[in-house]
Amino acid sequence: MTTLEGRPNTALLVIDVQNQVVADAWxxxxxxxxINTLVDRARGENVPVIWVQHSDDQMARDSDGWQLVPELTLADTEPVVHKRYGDSFEDTDLETLLAERQVGRLVVAGAQTDACIRSTLHGAAVRGYDTTLVGDAHTTEDLRQWGVPVSPEQVIAHTNTYWSWSDAPGRTGEVTPAAEVDFGAR
Structure with a gap:
């Protein structure tokens, strides 16, 4: 159970599913x-959906590459968190948005596994959130040409394995396939 008092709710956090980020993703x-299926289920269960968009010197805000992929559609009521660092909490309004919605548990999906997904998972756990990584709804690109010694599938499998063992006093980390995600409060 989350260590955050008065936060019984769950939110779906969709991280960086942007044209440039997932162009060559596994x-x-x-x-x-x-992710679309999760978004539809969350909306149907009145679970908040919060979108995250990254920008930096290589991906300028409002550029074509910065846009969320056209296959995903945001509802007018769903907030978008704009970030410049890997951790979606760092120097953003994410914590405020979650507090307003009494969220103590995050269901996390998106990209990239070895960067913003990992950073946000750790940032959430450190801040007191329970976190569920959707094991088959996060991805990354093949970075072996830049010295990463493993394939995208191995990066994803490694992240799923180690996050399934993550916990801290009063907090849990788990990995669940999309078809088995339970948005119910814990």
Whole structure:
């Protein structure tokens, strides 16, 4: 159970599913399809959906690459968190948005596994949130040409394995396939 008092709710956090970020991502279409299914389920269960968009010197805000992929559609009531660092909490209004919605548990999906997904998972745990990583709804690109010694599938599998063992006093980390995500409060 979260260590955050008065935060019984769960939110779906969709991180950086942007044109440039997922252009060469492993299983791009499958991951986006599963994220769409999660978004539809969350909306149907009145679970907040919060979108995150990254920008930096290589991906300028409002550029084509910065846009969320066209396969995903935001509802008018769903907030978008704009970030410049890997951790979606760092120098953003994410914590305020979650507090307003009494969220103590995050269901996390998106990109990139080895960067913003990992950073946000750790940032959430440190801040007191329970976190569920959707094991088949996050992705990354093949970075071996830049010295990463493993394939995208191995990066994803490694992250799923170590996050399934993550916990801290009063907090849990788990990995669940999209089809088995339970948005109910814990």
């Amino acid at each position: 299983d791009r279409d499958g991951v986006i399809g599963r």
